[in-house]
Amino acid sequence: MAQQRAERADATRNRRAVLDATERLLAEGGGDHVSLDRVAALAGVGKGTVFRRFGNRAGLLQALLEERSRELRDAVENGPPPLGPGAPPRERMLAFLDGLGAIAEGNAVLLSAHDQACAQDRYDDPSYRFWHRHLGTLFAEGRPDLDAGFLAHALLAVFDGDLIRHMTPPGDPRRFTRSVRQMAAALLDRDGPQGTGP
Amino acid sequence: MAQQRAERADATRNRRAVLDATERLLAEGGGDHVSLDRVAALAGVGKGTVFRRFGNRAGLLQALLEERSRELRDAVENGPPPLGPGAPPRERMLAFLDGLGAIAEGNAVLLSAHDQACAQDRYDDPSYRFWHRHLGTLFAEGRPDLDAGFLAHALLAVFDGDLIRHMTPPGDPRRFTRSVRQMAAALLDRDGPQGTGP
DNA sequence: AAGCATGCGGACCGACGGTCCGCTTCACGA
DNA sequence: TCGTGAAGCGGACCGTCGGTCCGCATGCTT
Numbered sequence: 109m110a111q112q113r114a115e116r117a118d119a120t121r122n123r124r125a126v127l128d129a130t131e132r133l134l135a136e137g138g139g140d141h142v143s144l145d146r147v148a149a150l151a152g153v154g155k156g157t158v159f160r161r162f163g164n165r166a167g168l169l170q171a172l173l174e175e176r177s178r179e180l181r182d183a184v185e186n187g188p189p190p191l192g193p194g195a196p197p198r199e200r201m202l203a204f205l206d207g208l209g210a211i212a213e214g215n216a217v218l219l220s221a222h223d224q225a226c227a228q229d230r231y232d233d234p235s236y237r238f239w240h241r242h243l244g245t246l247f248a249e250g251r252p253d254l255d256a257g258f259l260a261h262a263l264l265a266v267f268d269g270d271l272i273r274h275m276t277p278p279g280d281p282r283r284f285t286r287s288v289r290q291m292a293a294a295l296l297d298r299d300g301p302q303g304t305g306p
Numbered sequence: 307m308a309q310q311r312a313e314r315a316d317a318t319r320n321r322r323a324v325l326d327a328t329e330r331l332l333a334e335g336g337g338d339h340v341s342l343d344r345v346a347a348l349a350g351v352g353k354g355t356v357f358r359r360f361g362n363r364a365g366l367l368q369a370l371l372e373e374r375s376r377e378l379r380d381a382v383e384n385g386p387p388p389l390g391p392g393a394p395p396r397e398r399m400l401a402f403l404d405g406l407g408a409i410a411e412g413n414a415v416l417l418s419a420h421d422q423a424c425a426q427d428r429y430d431d432p433s434y435r436f437w438h439r440h441l442g443t444l445f446a447e448g449r450p451d452l453d454a455g456f457l458a459h460a461l462l463a464v465f466d467g468d469l470i471r472h473m474t475p476p477g478d479p480r481r482f483t484r485s486v487r488q489m490a491a492a493l494l495d496r497d498g499p500q501g502t503g504p
Numbered sequence: 505a506a507g508c509a510t511g512c513g514g515a516c517c518g519a520c521g522g523t524c525c526g527c528t529t530c531a532c533g534a
Numbered sequence: 535t536c537g538t539g540a541a542g543c544g545g546a547c548c549g550t551c552g553g554t555c556c557g558c559a560t561g562c563t564t
Contacts, residue, residue, distance in 0.1 A: 116510060116561060140425070143551060154513030159553065224425060227338070228418065231472045254492060258485035261473065265463040274429045275459065287456035294452060295492055314530055317542065341520060352544030357522065 123161050125151040130172055139221030139269070144168070166225040173222055174235055176215055180207045181235075184242060197250040198296050202289050204242065205263070209285030212267045213276065220269030239264055250296045259295060263288070321359055323349040328370055337419030337467070342366070364423040371420055372433055374413055378405045379433075382440060395448040396494050400487050402440065403461070407483030410465045411474065418467030437462055448494045457493060461486070 129151035133142045144165060148155040162168040180191075189195035190203040212219055223230065230236060240260045247256035272284050327349035331340045342363060346353040360366040378389075387393035388401040410417055421428065428434060438458045445454035470482050 228468045254488055255485040261469055262464045262489055266460045270426045271459055287453040290452055291460060
């Protein structure tokens with residue numbers, strides 16, 4: 109364990125600039141409008157810089173996504189119930205889906221672009237594995253008679269940027285999250301509906 | 307309604323050749339191995355021919371997919387129960403998922419490639435709309451208390467080529483379909499599990 | 505101040521999806 | 535059978551993209 113040299117100041121500055129540029133491009137055009145040339149140009153850096161920092165297109169989008177979801181992840185790992193450990197599976201899952209839904213609804217374009225870029229290795233992505241393990245555990249507790257691992261994949265499959273944009277009407281920004289919660293509740297309740305909260 | 311001139315023989319021959327070439331390329335390499343140059347070359351036709359026939363990459367893959375699922379679609383529309391009209395929603399949905407699962411398991415690579423190519427307009431694809439309408443109707447009958455349109459999207463979202471490959475172990479090729487059926491059954495049963503068939 | 509690892513930029517590459525247009529091939533009527 | 539016009543064909547061509555590479559600048563450390 110040698111003492112690591114501190115990260116150079118320009119590197120830090122550039123990483124931020126690149127992430128911000130990506131965000132701006134995502135906001136103003138569709139997800140396919142975000143080419144790495146454009147990102148580099150808007151960030152005022154060379155293309156090589158983008159790749160050294162993030163490896164490839166998928167890495168860049170993943171970094172942005174991770175930034176948006178770090179808070180939720182921390183809360184799930186160490187926060188107070190019902191998000192954190194301690195709450196019963198049903199409440200914990202609904203709280204989690206509420207959080208994930210909010211992030212997804214607020215970042216649908218980013219989500220689409222990320223899925224597009226990741227393609228087949230989406231399921232090896234550490235972020236995905238974390239969400240999957242969390243949901244899988246909760247399902248295993250709540251419904252030991254079903255295939256918990258599959259249900260976890262199924263719930264996550266629904267967090268698709270295009271689907272969210274497709275089924276979110278202008279006047280009801282949380283319709284998606286509501287329906288996801290409702291579905292999860294239906295899956296968890298072996299003995300008839302119990303409602304999905306306030 | 308003027309009398310249409312019959313389709314030229316070479317056109318028919320080429321359409322078949324292109325579809326077959328696509329199939330072969332999908333089988334021997336990953337989905338991203340199927341470039342339109344390669345398809346044209348292997349089919350022994352010019353690139354222009356591919357595009358005139360199928361419009362673009364998405365159209366080509368969609369044509370192939372439609373070919374694989376036409377039989378199921380016909381059976382759902384006009385066939386005998388439980389696939390066709392007449393059976394109770396639960397049985398009809400399970401039969402349908404069984405059929406769709408078989409197709410998906412046998413064409414996972416094609417499915418991935420198609421999703422990749424379609425991107426955002428996946429939800430406007432006529433094939434998708436048909437499956438969605440079918441599932442949505444059945445859910446609406448079986449579970450009027452839930453968001454049937456959403457549940458239909460959710461079930462279809464699970465038919466993802468990469469997910470299928472990721473969760474299909476070598477020794478159990480139908481694990482995916484079994485889990486999908488189980489999930490659908492859990493969603494349909496308001497009053498506890500009733501089993502998913504033989 | 506000097507030395508050196510680290511980071512930087514942008515020219516460069518191969519591959520891809522998609523377009524275009526001059527030429528060929530086929531179906532049909534005479 | 536043959537002429538003709540339309541339908542189809544091929545493949546050169548284009549712009550763009552993700553990704554690589556290496557000579558040069560920057561900023562830490564001593």
